[in-house]
Amino acid sequence: MTDDLFDAPDGPRPGAAPPRKCKRHAWYGSSCSRCGKDRDATASRRGRSSDRLGKDQERRIESVYGPRKVGEFRDAVDHLGRDFKWQAKSTRKAPPKWLAAISEPTFVEILPSSILDPMAHMMGIGGIRFPLVIRSYVHQGVPTRDWLFVVASQWHRLHGKPPGHEDFGYVVIPGASFLDIHGSDEEFATWHGKA
Secondary structure, eight states: OGGGGSOBTTBSOTTOOOOOOOSSOOEETTEETTTOOBOOHHHHHHHHHHHHHHHHHHHHHHHHHOOEEOGGGOSSOOEEOSSEEEEEEEESSOOOHHHHTOOSOEEESOOOHHHHHHHHHTTTSSTTOEEEEEEEEEETTEEEEEEEEEEHHHHHHHHOOOTTOOSSSEEEEEHHHHHHHTOOOOTTTTTTTOO
């Protein structure tokens, strides 16, 4: 009767639940002290590099576009500005061709889930500010290229609706165009005499 409580000598019993995986490994030397998994040095280095890229870009966005960096609070919002709550997405890959072709604010009906999901995660956070996703493409030796994604009706509320545009869909804005049209999104720009 007590034999049912223990694993068979040659492994777990058929139909038994699989062993639990670590949610977060506790590395001791080259393996996890909880589950025994060997540490993958390449994956660890890649993770540190991605983390550094994200933090560097958050600081750059704060200095270029003006919103206050709040990413350290571990919610979906990385920056808070006067009009927008921002989430930053950075990569070292080249921009997709459809995005690289956009050189002025452009209306699009649908966006990829890599942009829509972060926008949805910001709902309910950051007060009445509008959600904005900024996608940065970083490549060594080339200036960083940014595109900003905003819900069309919210962009039109701030900057007026151009003739022939609908309120549904999204506006994709290159970084330089955003600064020309909207200016800095610094939270208290008028208090500092910058507006």
